[in-house]
Amino acid sequence: MTAIAVPRTRDTLPRPVEAAFEFLRLLSRRPSGLIGFIGIVFFLLLAFVAPVFVPPQEQSNVNEIYQTPSLQHFLGTDNSGRDVLNLIVQGGKEILSVAILTSGITTLIAITLGSFSATLGGRVDAVLVALADIVLTLPTLIVLIVISAFARPTNFVSLAIVLSVLGWAGLMRQVRAQVLTLKERDYVEAARSLDLGLFHIIFREILPNMRSYIVIHFVQGMTGAIYAQVALIVLGLVPFTGNNWAKMLYFANSQGAFYFRDAFWFVFSPILAIVLLQLSLVLFVNALEDIFNPRLRSS
Amino acid sequence: MTPILSVRDLSIDYRTRRGAVHAVRDVSFDIEKGETVAIIGESGSGKTTLAISLIRLSPRSARIIKGQLLYTNDRETVDLGTLPEDELRQFRWSECAMVFQSALNSFNPVINVWEQFVDTARAHGMKDTKAVHARAEELLELVRLDPKRVLRSYPHELSGGTKQRVLIALSLLLKPQLIILDEPTTALDILTQRSIIDLLGQLKKALGFSMIFISHDLTIAAELADRMITMYAGTVVERASVTDLFYRPRHPYSVGLLRAVPRVSGVIGSLASIPGSPPDLIRLPPGCTYVARCPLAIAACSDREPDLVPVDTPQHDARCIRWKTVAEQVGSAEVAVAEKIATA
Amino acid sequence: MTQLIELDHVSRTFRVPGGTITAVDQVSLAIGEGEAMCIVGESGCGKTTTGRMLAGILRPTSGRLLYEGQDVWQKKGRELSDFRRAVQLVHQDPYASLNPTRTVFQTLAAPIQRHKKAKGTRDATNRVRHLLDVVGLTPPDDFLVKYPHQLSGGQRQRVAIARALTVDPRLIVADEAVSMVDVSIRISLLNLLLGLRSEMGVSIVLITHDLAVARYFAREGRIGVMYLGRMVELARSEALVSDPAHPYSAALIAAIPEADPRITRTKERVELKSAEVPSLLALPPGCSFHPRCPLAEPGLCDVLVPELLPLAVETGREVACHVAIRERTPAAELLA
Numbered sequence: 001m002t003a004i005a006v007p008r009t010r011d012t013l014p015r016p017v018e019a020a021f022e023f024l025r026l027l028s029r030r031p032s033g034l035i036g037f038i039g040i041v042f043f044l045l046l047a048f049v050a051p052v053f054v055p056p057q058e059q060s061n062v063n064e065i066y067q068t069p070s071l072q073h074f075l076g077t078d079n080s081g082r083d084v085l086n087l088i089v090q091g092g093k094e095i096l097s098v099a100i101l102t103s104g105i106t107t108l109i110a111i112t113l114g115s116f117s118a119t120l121g122g123r124v125d126a127v128l129v130a131l132a133d134i135v136l137t138l139p140t141l142i143v144l145i146v147i148s149a150f151a152r153p154t155n156f157v158s159l160a161i162v163l164s165v166l167g168w169a170g171l172m173r174q175v176r177a178q179v180l181t182l183k184e185r186d187y188v189e190a191a192r193s194l195d196l197g198l199f200h201i202i203f204r205e206i207l208p209n210m211r212s213y214i215v216i217h218f219v220q221g222m223t224g225a226i227y228a229q230v231a232l233i234v235l236g237l238v239p240f241t242g243n244n245w246a247k248m249l250y251f252a253n254s255q256g257a258f259y260f261r262d263a264f265w266f267v268f269s270p271i272l273a274i275v276l277l278q279l280s281l282v283l284f285v286n287a288l289e290d291i292f293n294p295r296l297r298s299s
Numbered sequence: 300m301t302p303i304l305s306v307r308d309l310s311i312d313y314r315t316r317r318g319a320v321h322a323v324r325d326v327s328f329d330i331e332k333g334e335t336v337a338i339i340g341e342s343g344s345g346k347t348t349l350a351i352s353l354i355r356l357s358p359r360s361a362r363i364i365k366g367q368l369l370y371t372n373d374r375e376t377v378d379l380g381t382l383p384e385d386e387l388r389q390f391r392w393s394e395c396a397m398v399f400q401s402a403l404n405s406f407n408p409v410i411n412v413w414e415q416f417v418d419t420a421r422a423h424g425m426k427d428t429k430a431v432h433a434r435a436e437e438l439l440e441l442v443r444l445d446p447k448r449v450l451r452s453y454p455h456e457l458s459g460g461t462k463q464r465v466l467i468a469l470s471l472l473l474k475p476q477l478i479i480l481d482e483p484t485t486a487l488d489i490l491t492q493r494s495i496i497d498l499l500g501q502l503k504k505a506l507g508f509s510m511i512f513i514s515h516d517l518t519i520a521a522e523l524a525d526r527m528i529t530m531y532a533g534t535v536v537e538r539a540s541v542t543d544l545f546y547r548p549r550h551p552y553s554v555g556l557l558r559a560v561p562r563v564s565g566v567i568g569s570l571a572s573i574p575g576s577p578p579d580l581i582r583l584p585p586g587c588t589y590v591a592r593c594p595l596a597i598a599a600c601s602d603r604e605p606d607l608v609p610v611d612t613p614q615h616d617a618r619c620i621r622w623k624t625v626a627e628q629v630g631s632a633e634v635a636v637a638e639k640i641a642t643a
Numbered sequence: 644m645t646q647l648i649e650l651d652h653v654s655r656t657f658r659v660p661g662g663t664i665t666a667v668d669q670v671s672l673a674i675g676e677g678e679a680m681c682i683v684g685e686s687g688c689g690k691t692t693t694g695r696m697l698a699g700i701l702r703p704t705s706g707r708l709l710y711e712g713q714d715v716w717q718k719k720g721r722e723l724s725d726f727r728r729a730v731q732l733v734h735q736d737p738y739a740s741l742n743p744t745r746t747v748f749q750t751l752a753a754p755i756q757r758h759k760k761a762k763g764t765r766d767a768t769n770r771v772r773h774l775l776d777v778v779g780l781t782p783p784d785d786f787l788v789k790y791p792h793q794l795s796g797g798q799r800q801r802v803a804i805a806r807a808l809t810v811d812p813r814l815i816v817a818d819e820a821v822s823m824v825d826v827s828i829r830i831s832l833l834n835l836l837l838g839l840r841s842e843m844g845v846s847i848v849l850i851t852h853d854l855a856v857a858r859y860f861a862r863e864g865r866i867g868v869m870y871l872g873r874m875v876e877l878a879r880s881e882a883l884v885s886d887p888a889h890p891y892s893a894a895l896i897a898a899i900p901e902a903d904p905r906i907t908r909t910k911e912r913v914e915l916k917s918a919e920v921p922s923l924l925a926l927p928p929g930c931s932f933h934p935r936c937p938l939a940e941p942g943l944c945d946v947l948v949p950e951l952l953p954l955a956v957e958t959g960r961e962v963a964c965h966v967a968i969r970e971r972t973p974a975a976e977l978l979a
Contacts (some may be wrong), residue, residue: 028783186734187742187750190803192755193731194810195724204753208744341825381686385896457687484900488685488852493898496748496917515826518900543905559827560902561859563884564910570859572831576795635903 013017023142026291033287039280043273047092054089056243057082076265078248078257084269091244092277094156098229101160102167103221107214109168114175115202119183129176135169159238163228171217178213182206199228212292223278230274245270270290302329303476304353304395309366311345311352318581322361324533327607329475329596335503335510337520337541339556340530344576346461348511349530354397355379355387371396372476395477396470398463400485402481405466407455412465413450419469438468442498443507450569460491464498471506479511496522517560521545526614529553532578532588533605534608539615545615546633549610549617549625551566551593551594568637587619595621646712648697648730648814649673653706655692656683664923666692667871669706669763670950674814677844679837681857682878684869684893687923693869694816694850698732728758731807735819737799741791747775747802748787754809774805779835814846815839821856833860854899858884865959868892871923871931873937874951877961888954888962888973890936913937913978930965938966938977 027033070076075084117128143166153159156271157269183206191205207214232238233246234253248270311323319623323345334349340346351357353368368379372394382390391397391455399405407415413435421430439446442464454462463483470478484492500523503510512519520527520541527544529537529552537550548554555573562568575592578584585591586601593600599620607616621626629636645849651842655667667689674680682690695701696708699715699841705731708715710726718726735738741750751771754760775783776802791799798836800820807815817836821829837860839845849860861880866891868876876889894913901907915935921927927934933944949963955971967974 126935145669186736186740188731189700190734190740190806191753193698193727194757194806195727196753196757200757204745205742211744341827353677400688421741429825460918489854489895490685490915490918492900493912496900517826517902518907521902521904522900543690545902545904556827557902559830561830561853561855562903563855563858563896564906565903567859567862570830572829572834576797583814633905635906 010122023291027287028061030287030290032283033290036280036283036285036287040284043092043225043277043280044096046089047096051093054086056090057086072274075269076262078263078266079249084266087243087248088245088269088273090242091248092273094242094244095226095229095246095274096158096277098160098163099222099225101156102163102225102229103218105164106167106171106225109164110171110175112166113216114172115173115179115206117233118176118179119198119206125176129173132172134168135166136173138166140166141228144228144232145235146235148232153238154240158293159229159249160225165227167221167224167228168249171221174217175210175213178210179206184208195209212288216285216292219281219288223281223285224275226278245273301332304330304511305367305369305371306353306366307369308348308366309352309368309478310364311348311357312362312364313348314360314362315581321583322533322580323352326366326530326535328528328538329536330509330511332476333507333509334505334522335511335512335525337514337524337527338530339514339517339520339527341515341530341577343580344530345533345580346513346530347481348533350397350479350511353371353379353479353511354391354395355382356391356397358604360591362446363417370477376509380540388423392419392471392475394469394475395479396473398466398478398480398483399469400482406462407635408454411451412454412457415465416417416450416469416472419472423473425473435468438471439465441471441502443469444469458491459487460494463487463491463495467495467498467502468603471502471508475508477509477511479513479542482515482516483514483568484511485514485516499523517556529556530582533580533617534588534604534618535637536589537616538607539612542633543612543615545635547612547615547626547631548636549615549622550619551595551621551625552589553617554625554629554636557590558640560637562635562637565635566638569640593625595619646673647676647710649680649709650703650784651709653693653703653708655689655696655701656704659924662924665872665926666923667696669704670872670874671706672867672874672877674846674848676813676846678846678860679840679849679864680847680849681849681861681864681866682869683851683857683866685852685895685920687871687920688862688869689872690850690852690869691818694818694848695732696851697814697848697914698730698816699727700732700958716746728810729812729937730814730816731810731812732822733800733803733807733815733817736823737796737803737824738791740803741799741806743791746787747771747789747791747794748804751775751805751809754806760811770809774808775815777808777839778802778805779831780805790792796824797832800824800832801835804832804839807845808845812845814848817847817849817852820849822851822853830859835861837937841921854884854895856899868895870927871921873931873963874961875932875963877951879959880958886973887975888960888967889964890938890967890974890978891932893973893975911940920959930963938964938974940966 027037075088078084082271113128117125119283146167148162151162153162188201191201230246234249236250252267253260259269307327309323309326313320313322326349338346338349348361352363359437363380364538370377370379417428417431425431431622435450437544438445439449444461444464449465484495487495496519512524524541527541528535528541531552537544537548537553544553545557548557558569558571561570573592578588584590586603587605592597605620606617609615610617610622630639632639649674650670652669652671653667654665654669658662658664670693675702682689682693692701696703702716715726720820748771751774752767755767755770761770772783775786781796816833819831824832836897838849840847853855858880864880865877866880866883867874868891870891874885876892878888883892884896887896894915897911914937916937917935921931929945929947930949933939936944943965947965949965951961951963952968954960954962962968964974966977970977
């Protein structure tokens with residue numbers, strides 16, 4: 001007795017490798033997604049791998065402030081004579097780390113609260129939904145500013161926590177809506193009458209069916225976290241951070257570099273870096289939505 | 300008498316990522332004026348692909364790679380496979396109409412039944428609203444519905460049986476010569492099914508059109524068909540009159556199907572499922588496609604796919620090299636196969 | 644025969660836009676150990692709701708569900724979960740009944756391990772293999788790592804049945820479990836269910852709209868016919884099919900198309916007075932079938948709701964029809 005589906009010709013490869021090939025093939029159908037993916041890989045390498053090879057420069061060279069781009073300094077120099085390109089290379093790590101951490105915390109809170117809220121129902125659900133609604137109505141940036149002014153984050157983790165305090169509500173509502181739908185599925189009903197327990201039902205039956213959903217929201221969360229981070233840092237509310245892209249803009253602002261024509265590259269480079277990173281994330285996420293939509297996939 | 304539709308060696312492939320799906324292979328049959336033909340098959344048999352190709356509504360991924368669809372009316376014979384789109388549009392509905400399964404997306408949910416009639420009429424050249432209205436009322440009465448109530452209603456307000464009747468009425472709008480019905484009674488309740496079957500029988504007698512049914516349900520063939528075709532893995536495995544196929548089948552798949560259908564009347568009989576599943580339509584076995592599930596399979600069956608050959612009763616063909624053995628097992632009495640095997 | 648599970652005057656109402664409908668109205672039904680029976684009816688008759696109440700998934704709005712003589716909905720904690728596991732439901736749609744992200748092994752092993760039916764992974768795997776054998780998915784090792792989308796509809800239903808068996812149920816409610824499966828393999832699924840009954844003593848209640856399937860499945864048992872929320876006839880399968888007591892049953896049986904041209908084209912139909920099925924929001928007074936019933940008597944059938952009572956002529960036959968009870972005769976004879 002044979003099953004209807006015939007195994008793929010490539011089923012000699014191990015599953016993760018096969019899945020990776022499949023993923024890249026699907027991605028190549030949406031060129032913008034492929035560009036976004038390449039962009040993300042590029043920035044990850046730039047932020048985390050490149051600094052290993054390019055040591056941060058310590059000395060300032062007052063003779064070389066605000067130099068325009070040259071062979072020696074591809075993007076010119078800053079107000080202390082430091083090479084801007086070097087600054088860009090060093091400056092991505094913090095931004096990306098905080099973004100990943102923040103999005104991770106937000107996603108975790110949203111999934112946990114959303115799925116428990118939907119499966120437990122009743123008063124628990126009502127309270128959590130009300131809480132989420134309140135958080136959603138708050139003007140995010142302003143509240144963030146107020147919180148960081150008082151909470152004074154002193155390291156990355158606390159910064160990530162501050163940023164995720166307000167970011168979970170939207171995703172939580174969406175996760176809850178999805179879980180409400182999924183929990184009516186026949187196989188969830190079967191799991192309940194087999195008495196498999198709440199944790200099994202949420203984490204083994206329902207959430208695995210939302211994998212793509214979660215990944216997409218995680219990446220979208222990163223863009224939000226970057227946006228919020230940059231805003232706070234440029235406003236000077238996060239004093240502990242080292243010299244990252246947003247900090248460069250903060251210095252540019254406080255040093256009056258905006259009025260100095262030669263400082264153009266010093267100001268423009270971090271903006272370009274941030275914009276290109278966000279763009280890559282967005283293009284990638286849009287392609288992900290297409291990939292994970294099974295109806296578009298089978299043709 | 301030229302048959303009104305003559306399908307010759309029709310083969311249709313679907314383009315997919317994994318390769319070409321040979322959904323329909325070398326299908327040939329004729330349908331005469333006023334005749335009712337039932338095409339019976341299960342999932343993967345190709346019957347739906349065949350049905351929608353008859354009115355050329357196949358998706359773009361489907362291609363007719365071989366064969367002809369010769370349609371004849373009083374004036375001329377045309378090959379539907381080569382007809383340009385504007386002539387096809389004329390052909391559809393005025394010569395040949397299709398009734399889809401009522402439950403599945405056959406209605407536009409935001410317009411009422413009257414607007415549906417007007418849309419259909421206008422799309423096929425009937426512009427006079429008064430004439431359309433008169434015709435709509437006439438047709439709805441023909442299908443035993445109250446025109447005033449139904450024309451005002453939206454699809455969600457109507458029951459499954461009523462919707463099916465409306466679809467039948469719509470199909471008769473331009474007095475077609477041929478009506479194709481896809482699973483007309485599946486998903487309907489018993490009493491509603493009965494009323495639709497009776498209605499189709501009455502309409503056919505009154506209006507004289509030819510009908511093609513596509514179904515997995517043998518019982519509708521037993522009720523209404525003059526001739527039957529069983530399809531398996533994309534091709535015709537048996538073609539016969541309805542009595543021949545039910546009482547004197549000559550292909551093991553037809554026998555298998557007849558033994559797999561429980562009945563309410565008569566003895567329960569010897570019922571059994573057909574073991575196994577249909578083959579992959581991308582990588583078909585070299586010989587007979589039924590070999591993996593056939594109780595009579597021998598080595599020679601896997602050599603090449605058998606031709607459709609005439610058997611011992613007139614106008615009866617089967618695609619099996621051992622049809623004579625089937626004939627011995629089943630005999631020729633006018634008794635249901637399941638009973639014959641039970642009492643044998 | 645000890646009664647394993649019993650519905651005692653059970654009703655279930657739902658709030659819908661437009662009002663309240665009584666999907667199931669005062670249904671009483673007792674099922675014994677090792678019994679195979681069918682509940683049949685057309686859409687809207689309440690058979691699925693009845694099945695789900697039997698399985699403990701839906702709570703009746705009135706009446707009692709008794710398991711081994713005890714009221715289920717008065718139970719708490721451990722006793723309630725014991726009942727839950729004793730009655731399992733097999734769903735209609737093979738494409739929705741299994742979790743698409745879990746393999747066959749994962750789906751079957753989870754309840755086994757949760758309820759400690761095996762010691763350790765190796766034992767659990769063996770038990771899974773055994774269950775796959777029981778449901779006819781052989782060789783079992785071929786199926787352990789498959790995902791649902793790699794299986795056919797019939798195979799998925801077998802996995803769903805195996806899943807129900809993991810907790811050693813006493814009763815399986817199969818809700819239209821063969822309706823969405825190819826005709827040529829329905830019989831093998833029905834035989835599988837019947838085999839569970841004869842080999843393992845599991846009672847099976849099959850809910851279906853197909854009377855021919857019901858006749859085959861329940862040939863050693865009973866069939867219950869439902870109409871608009873009420874049980875109108877409960878009889879042994881052959882008795883019902885050859886000699887229906889209720890005019891609705893008679894109409895159904897006469898209306899079924901048969902896979903035999905000679906029989907089906909000459910079969911006598913029962914003409915009903917109307918083809919309109921009343922809405923559950925506006926049920927006719929008295930017997931809800933009376934507007935369509937050829938035997939309806941004004942003053943009786945449109946006033947008094949008939950109870951499901953034994954037809955005195957024979958035992959094991961209950962019918963809810965004033966005329967049939969009074970005449971002590973099945974409706975089929977009265978209609979002929």
